[in-house]
Amino acid sequence: MKLLFSLIQVASFFLFVAYAYCNSPMFRMRRLETASRQDLAVLYLFFSVISIGGTYLGLPVHGALANTRAIGPVLAGLVGGPYLGLAVGLTGGLHRYFYGGFTATACGVSTTVEGLLGGVVHLYLARRFGSERPLSPVTAFLTMMVAEALQMIIILLVARPFSDALQLVKVIAFPMIAANSAGAAIFMSILKDRRDLYDQVGAASTARALRIAGRTLGPLAKGFTPEVAPELAKIIQEETGVGAVAITDTQTVLAFVGIGSDHHKPGMALAAECHRAITQHDVLFMDGAHEPYHCGYSDQCTLGSVLVVPLQVDGEVIGTIKLFEPASKRFLSINRTLGEGLAHLLATQLLRARYQEQKNLLVLAELKLAHAQINPHFLFNSLTTIQAIMRRDANRARELLNHLSTFFRMNLKRSPEFSTLEEELTHVNAYLEIEKARFQEQLTVEIDVDPTMLQVKLPTFTLQPLLENAIKHGIADKLEPGSARIHAFWEDGAARIDVEDDAGTYFERKERGKDGLGLGIVEKRIRNLLKGESGLTVACDPHVRTCVSIRIPAEEARA
Amino acid sequence: MRTLIVDDEMHVREELETLLSETGEYLVLGTCSNAIQALRAVKAMRPEVMFLDIHMPRVDGFQFLGMIDPERMPLVVFVTAYDEYALKAFEESALDYLLKPVQAERLARTTEKLKRFLREGSRPAYESPSLERIPCISGHGIKLVDVAEIDFVRSSESGVHLVTDKGEFLTELTLTVLEAKVPILARCHKQILVNLRQIDEITRQEASSLIRTRSGKLVPVSRRFLPQLKERLLIR
Numbered sequence: 001m002k003l004l005f006s007l008i009q010v011a012s013f014f015l016f017v018a019y020a021y022c023n024s025p026m027f028r029m030r031r032l033e034t035a036s037r038q039d040l041a042v043l044y045l046f047f048s049v050i051s052i053g054g055t056y057l058g059l060p061v062h063g064a065l066a067n068t069r070a071i072g073p074v075l076a077g078l079v080g081g082p083y084l085g086l087a088v089g090l091t092g093g094l095h096r097y098f099y100g101g102f103t104a105t106a107c108g109v110s111t112t113v114e115g116l117l118g119g120v121v122h123l124y125l126a127r128r129f130g131s132e133r134p135l136s137p138v139t140a141f142l143t144m145m146v147a148e149a150l151q152m153i154i155i156l157l158v159a160r161p162f163s164d165a166l167q168l169v170k171v172i173a174f175p176m177i178a179a180n181s182a183g184a185a186i187f188m189s190i191l192k193d194r195r196d197l198y199d200q201v202g203a204a205s206t207a208r209a210l211r212i213a214g215r216t217l218g219p220l221a222k223g224f225t226p227e228v229a230p231e232l233a234k235i236i237q238e239e240t241g242v243g244a245v246a247i248t249d250t251q252t253v254l255a256f257v258g259i260g261s262d263h264h265k266p267g268m269a270l271a272a273e274c275h276r277a278i279t280q281h282d283v284l285f286m287d288g289a290h291e292p293y294h295c296g297y298s299d300q301c302t303l304g305s306v307l308v309v310p311l312q313v314d315g316e317v318i319g320t321i322k323l324f325e326p327a328s329k330r331f332l333s334i335n336r337t338l339g340e341g342l343a344h345l346l347a348t349q350l351l352r353a354r355y356q357e358q359k360n361l362l363v364l365a366e367l368k369l370a371h372a373q374i375n376p377h378f379l380f381n382s383l384t385t386i387q388a389i390m391r392r393d394a395n396r397a398r399e400l401l402n403h404l405s406t407f408f409r410m411n412l413k414r415s416p417e418f419s420t421l422e423e424e425l426t427h428v429n430a431y432l433e434i435e436k437a438r439f440q441e442q443l444t445v446e447i448d449v450d451p452t453m454l455q456v457k458l459p460t461f462t463l464q465p466l467l468e469n470a471i472k473h474g475i476a477d478k479l480e481p482g483s484a485r486i487h488a489f490w491e492d493g494a495a496r497i498d499v500e501d502d503a504g505t506y507f508e509r510k511e512r513g514k515d516g517l518g519l520g521i522v523e524k525r526i527r528n529l530l531k532g533e534s535g536l537t538v539a540c541d542p543h544v545r546t547c548v549s550i551r552i553p554a555e556e557a558r559a
Numbered sequence: 560m561r562t563l564i565v566d567d568e569m570h571v572r573e574e575l576e577t578l579l580s581e582t583g584e585y586l587v588l589g590t591c592s593n594a595i596q597a598l599r600a601v602k603a604m605r606p607e608v609m610f611l612d613i614h615m616p617r618v619d620g621f622q623f624l625g626m627i628d629p630e631r632m633p634l635v636v637f638v639t640a641y642d643e644y645a646l647k648a649f650e651e652s653a654l655d656y657l658l659k660p661v662q663a664e665r666l667a668r669t670t671e672k673l674k675r676f677l678r679e680g681s682r683p684a685y686e687s688p689s690l691e692r693i694p695c696i697s698g699h700g701i702k703l704v705d706v707a708e709i710d711f712v713r714s715s716e717s718g719v720h721l722v723t724d725k726g727e728f729l730t731e732l733t734l735t736v737l738e739a740k741v742p743i744l745a746r747c748h749k750q751i752l753v754n755l756r757q758i759d760e761i762t763r764q765e766a767s768s769l770i771r772t773r774s775g776k777l778v779p780v781s782r783r784f785l786p787q788l789k790e791r792l793l794i795r
Contacts, residue, residue, distance in 0.1 A: 380640035381568075384659040388574035440569050476567070477616045479593055479701055 003059065003066055004175035010057045011068050011183030014050055018187050021046060022194040040080065044087055047076035051092030051111070055099055062164065064103040066172040069096060070114045071184050074147050077118020078134045079191070085122070089115020103168070106158035110151040117147050135195075140188035144181040151176075205334055212239045213345055220349040221356065224311070224318055226266070229254035236321065236342065240335050244303060244324040248274055250317060259326055263298040270320075271296045277308040278317050283340050284308040287331055305331040309343035313350045321346070363524050378434075378468075379408075385438045396437075403433040418529075421488060421497070422454040424463040428486070431464050435471055442481045443471065449488040456488075456495045456557045458550075459525035466499040466548050469519055474503035474546060495557040500547040506540035519548070529556055560673060563604065564590040565597040565623075566612035566638065571659065575610055575638065578661055584670050594618035594626070595694050595701050598731040601627055608673055609633040610657075614640075617703060618694055625687030625740050626694070628733045634676055635685060636669055654683050690740045695721060695728035704728055706741050710772045712752040724774055747780045747788050755791065 035043075051072025058065030069092050077085020089112040097108030121143045122134040133139070152169050159165035215235045219228045229247040233255040237245040244258030248270055256264040270278075273293070277284040286293035288305035295301030304327025310317045323339045325331045382404050390397040407430035410423075425447070432445055445467075467484060475482030487498045519538075526535040530552070540546045562585045566572050572590040579585040588604045591597040593615055601609070613620035620637060637656040654676065655669045676682075692703040708723045714734050721728045737744055737752055744752040747770065757772045761780065768780040780788060 377640055380659050384574065384640065384661070385568065385570045387660045388570035391574070391577065438568055438570065442567075476614070479595070479616050 004179055006059050007066060007068060007175050007179035011179050014068060014071060015183065015186055018190050022190055040084065043076065043080050044084060047072040047088040048091040051088055052095050055096050061171055062168050064101050064168050066176055068180055068183060069111055070147055070151065070180055071187060073111055073115030074118035074144050075140065075184060075187055077115050078122050078140060078143060081122050082116060082119025085115035085119030102164060103155055103159045106155045109158060110154040113150060114147040118143055135188065135192050137185040137189040141181045141185035144184035145177055148177040148180050205338060208239055209338060209341060212236065212342060216346060217349055220346065221353050223353050224350050226254050233257045240323065240338060242323045242335055243326045243329065246322040247319065249319040250278055260301050260303050263301065273306060273308050274320050277310045277320055281310055281317060285336060288327060302326045307336055307339045309339050311343055311347055313347050360528065363528065366521055381438060382434045400434060400437055403430045406430040417460060418457050419460040420454060421456045421458060424458055427464050428467055443475055444483040446485045450490060453488050453495055459529055462522050465522055470499055470501035473509045474501035474505050477505055478503050493554045495552045497550045498547055500545055502545050504541050504543045504545050506538055506546040507542055526550060560585050560608045560677065561606045562587050562608045563600055563606035564610045567592050567615045575661060578663060578666055582670055594623035597623060598626055601631055602731060605631055606633045607677060610636050610638050612638055617701065621687055624685050625690055626732050626736060628736050634673055689742055693721060693730055693732060695730045697728060702728060706743060709754045710757050710774060710776055711754060711778050712737055712744060714750040745788055745791050747778060747784050749781060751778060753778050
């Protein structure tokens with residue numbers, strides 16, 4: 001019994017070593033599949049030391065040792081598989097062999113076998129139940145028990161004289177099996193706890209990073225502006241829980257939230273540390289101890305440490321994010337990592353916002369181009385008509401000139417992005433007055449709009465191009481008189497606008513590549529508004545009718 | 560100068576007519592609002608000069624030119640608002656063109672040019688694309704018949720008829736124009752053009768031969784046109 005307690009004492013020493021190891025920077029318990037050679041070497045050394053130490057701290061019993069040597073190889077096998085187990089077992093075994101005594105050979109062999117056993121158990125459990133299963137204290141306990149029993153058998157088989165071996169085994173079998181099994185189980189639970197903790201911290205910070213990413217995406221879509229900065233700073237502070245957060249561009253502070261916001265104000269010039277981070281394109285950390293941080297604005301400021309992360313987009317620094325902690329609080333290294341990652345994240349989002357903006361500009365440019373191409377045609381035709389009418393009815397000609405100037409002024413002066421249906425209809429009416437004068441009784445247009453829809457929001461230049469298509473490529477290509485209809489109504493909560501003509505030439509003109517720049521651009525802009533969903537459909541009954549429909553869900557239409 | 564105006568917009572026709580009259584050089588025989596009307600007018604009125612819009616319903620200005628019998632082809636002045644495609648074509652084939660709105664000074668230059676051409680009796684050759692659809696009169700409306708649908712074309716006292724599976728259609732186009740502008744139509748008889756792609760077999764009779772079309776119609780072949788018909792069939 002005394003022997004058992006002594007052994008437990010020895011095992012406790014190794015548990016102490018294990019705990020120290022797990023809390024050291026050396027500890028990086030990855031999944032075995034992703035472990036590098038270096039990781040394996042560290043594990044090998046660690047477990048070998050445990051094993052050899054077990055021999056040295058062994059208790060002399062009848063010319064042999066009661067010891068905890070087996071813990072090293074068995075755990076190495078369980079954690080790292082058969083190769084690691086075998087390697088550690090061989091190392092511990094060889095050491096034991098040269099240590100001497102009548103059980104030298106038996107113990108040398110058995111240590112190697114025990115390491116291999118741990119590895120085989122690992123292999124079996126990992127294949128059968130997944131790579132986490134070998135890392136359980138119960139497994140360690142049972143494997144160790146079997147391993148030590150095996151050792152006793154090997155001693156009986158190998159050590160001579162047999163009577164001494166039997167005598168020895170009688171004394172050491174129980175204490176060694178019990179102490180080593182318990183030691184292995186506790187050892188394993190230390191490893192496992194530590195690892196679980198790592199996982200939890202990792203998961204929590206990942207979740208936090210994702211949450212920040214999700215929350216910042218919306219505001220950043222508008223770009224990096226003084227309006228967006230306060231919202232951004234607030235999100236970062238809430239999620240990281242740091243004392244204060246500042247966002248700056250390359251000249252001034254754009255936003256500051258948290259401790260010290262009484263004297264850190266937006267609009268202030270940048271502090272020295274910001275300039276350093278910006279010019280060096282690098283993260284700057286002043287932890288308050290090795291590198292003290294003093295607020296440059298006020299002596300009373302309680303902030304004691306700061307992390308400055310430059311925001312880089314396309315290789316150019318456009319500002320910084322600063323995380324502060326008060327002097328009374330330690331700057332958590334997790335927040336430091338997060339802060340650095342955050343800058344990357346925001347930069348990516350800004351890049352996306354820029355890309356989106358450029359895409360919009362491109363569509364707009366295309367639209368302007370289309371107008372530049374279409375309008376001269378329309379202009380000259382209108383002037384021809386007005387010229388003719390002037391001869392007989394000067395007043396009518398004057399009216400038409402007014403409509404013409406309304407039409408062109410609206411082309412020039414409208415908001416480039418969105419208009420209400422009412423504005424679109426005004427544009428359409430000016431256009432229609434001229435076309436009616438041109439085509440006379442050849443053209444009739446009916447406009448049927450639900451009055452509650454007048455404030456519906458549409459991309460500017462949606463309706464007129466659609467009607468122009470219907471007239472120019474539809475009705476104007478008919479020998480007989482033609483008619484068009486604009487019909488706007490609510491449909492299942494969505495704003496629906498149909499532009500219909502009775503020519504039914506959509507397929508024909510598509511075949512001839514004459515489907516008009518107009519339709520493509522209108523489609524693109526609606527798709528943009530609906531974030532990628534197509535809101536435009538064309539129905540065509542050849543030679544009977546073409547109907548172009550727009551459908552905009554109420555949320556977008558009312559925004 | 561005996562003149563025809565063809566444009567689908569009423570105001571443009573009126574304005575042009577006024578401008579032409581003001582010069583005192585033109586006698587406006589009539590105005591037409593589409594190519595089909597114009598085809599009939601060219602046949603009936605034999606104008607010397609035609610002012611022609613390019614954008615017109617169903618059959619545009621260029622296609623229309625291809626439908627006119629070369630014998631009766633007037634001098635053509637295109638009138639257009641703004642059209643790169645059209646402007647390019649002007650340089651090659653048109654006598655002259657006017658941009659809308661038409662200016663009197665510019666028209667005066669055109670008038671001089673027209674007078675000179677008529678005096679010299681020269682005629683520009685208007686290159687026009689081959690025809691793919693033939694305008695026909697159907698009831699009160701116009702039907703455009705795809706050339707692939709034609710079995711054969713026959714000319715009679717009542718006019719030129721396109722014979723198809725869906726029936727016979729009367730057209731204003733002459734056999735000469737159809738033969739020249741539709742590559743798959745070949746002369747097999749003084750008054751008949753046959754669609755080469757529809758020929759199923761040719762059987763020899765004592766005096767003349769007979770074509771059986773894919774749809775089973777019988778078309779006479781005169782001895783005079785048999786050699787060239789055979790030649791075309793062998794080549795193709």
